[in-house]
Amino acid sequence: MESTRNRLIHLLNENEGYQSGQDLSEKLSISRTAVWKHMKELEKDGYQIEAVQRKGYRIVSSPDKISENTLQWGLKTEWMAKQMHHFEEVTSTQDVAHQLAKQGKPHGTVVIADQQLKGKGRMERPWDSPKGKGIWMSVLLRPKLLPIQAPQLTLLAATVLAEVIEQQTGLKPQIKWPNDILLEHKKMAGILTEMQAEQDQIQYVVLGMGLNVNQKLEDIPEALRHKATSLLVETDEEWGIQEMIQAILTQFEKTYDRFIEEGFQHIKQTWENYGYKIGEEVEISTLRKSWKATLLGIEPDGALRAKDQDGKEEKLYSAEIHWGEGGYHA
Structure with missing residues (x-):
């Protein structure tokens, strides 16, 4: 469920002009006093809000800080x-x-x-x-x-x-x-x-x-x-x-x-x-062996596809890869 504050922000963001407190009150199913309180909280967060009688509210600028x-x-x-x-x-x-x-x-x-x-x-x-x-x-x-x-x-x-x-x-x-x-x-x-x-x-x-x-x-x-x-x-x-x-x-x-x-x-x-070094040769080490292989791509289960120098393909789920110059171990 989206919070009232988030819905208010989205309503204000959708309309570049003023939105009346009454309209916001009806759309959010809260009182006009509650709308005003939300606006004050946004101001505390660094928003610059313009409130004009008989026109309503609009956000002039939003703060740089993350919230x-x-x-x-x-x-x-x-x-x-x-x-x-x-x-x-x-x-x-x-x-x-x-x-x-x-x-x-x-x-x-x-x-x-x-x-x-x-x-x-x-x-x-x-x-x-x-x-x-x-x-x-x-x-x-x-x-x-x-x-x-x-x-x-x-x-x-x-x-x-x-x-x-x-x-x-x-x-x-x-x-x-x-x-x-x-x-x-x-x-x-x-x-x-x-x-x-x-x-x-x-x-x-x-x-x-x-x-x-x-x-x-x-x-x-x-x-x-x-x-x-x-x-x-x-x-x-x-x-x-x-x-x-x-x-x-x-x-x-x-x-x-x-x-x-x-x-x-x-x-x-x-x-x-x-993909990094797809189509290139790297050195691969597992518990059983080390060998040179060309990386081919990935499998739907997340495995890495590689082909050894004899043309045999293998699926790797866990391996230490020596990426060569510029790279570092997996």
């Missing part, structure tokens, strides 16, 4: 982020999203933080999440999919991030299997998918996304500078985090809806279009 209200302003989605939870600081957005999932929060609920104290990536690796420098976000999904299909959501999210980065910046990122977004061979975004499921049914998925946006080189820990980057480092330009978040949420909804309606094929094609 639930500013993220809702101008966001035109059907189900994504109708419930938005913004925090200045959390241990990790994944932890908060799991708590909200257990409280029964709906599909599309979003958790965003300015800073994570214990951000995490795959295999519990720490993810550096400095205040106000990037996008630290988790999305709660309740997909009607089999648990075996859950890896497709990670691949879907990777294509969303890659497409948004390209649309917003003009740079073409690459997706390193299974879930890293690279620019100039360095990681600038990662995805962490965690699932609660029964044998034949997903209860919920928490899909975390971390993007390095406005870190300067000196903001990146020294030990990571050879393999991590940000949009600012790569473009020498600061980027609007709020606009980037809205673009990701909008693109995610669109891609997810198409995936549910049409299946995985278009995700696979898009992923392979951005």
Whole structure:
């Protein structure tokens, strides 16, 4: 259920002119006094609101700072982020999203933080999440999919991030299997998918996304500078985090809806279009052996397809990949 505040923001956003307190009162089924109180709360959040007698209200400008209200302003989605939870600081957005999932929060609920104290990536690796420098976000999904299909959501999210980065910046990122977004061979975004499921049914998925946006080189820990980057480092330009978040949420909804309606094929094609070193030779190590192979693409279950030097194809679910010059281990 969308909050009254969010509905008010959307009503004001739809109409560039004034909207009377009476009209807003009727559309939102609240009193005119309640409308006025909501306006005062928006002003506290940094919105500049013009109120003219016998005309009504209009928003003149919205603040630069990130909040639930500013993220809702101008966001035109059907189900994504109708419930938005913004925090200045959390241990990790994944932890908060799991708590909200257990409280029964709906599909599309979003958790965003300015800073994570214990951000995490795959295999519990720490993810550096400095205040106000990037996008630290988790999305709660309740997909009607089999648990075996859950890896497709990670691949879907990777294509969303890659497409948004390209649309917003003009740079073409690459997706390193299974879930890293690279620019100039360095990681600038990662995805962490965690699932609660029964044998034949997903209860919920928490899909975390971390993007390095406005870190300067000196903001990146020294030990990571050879393999991590940000949009600012790569473009020498600061980027609007709020606009980037809205673009990701909008693109995610669109891609997810198409995936549910049409299946995985278009995700696979898009992923392979951005795939890192697809068609190139790498060295692969598993517990049993090490060998050179050419990467071919991905399978619908998230496996990486590779062909060895004898022409034999193999599906990889877990492997250490030596990406060669410019890359780093999976």
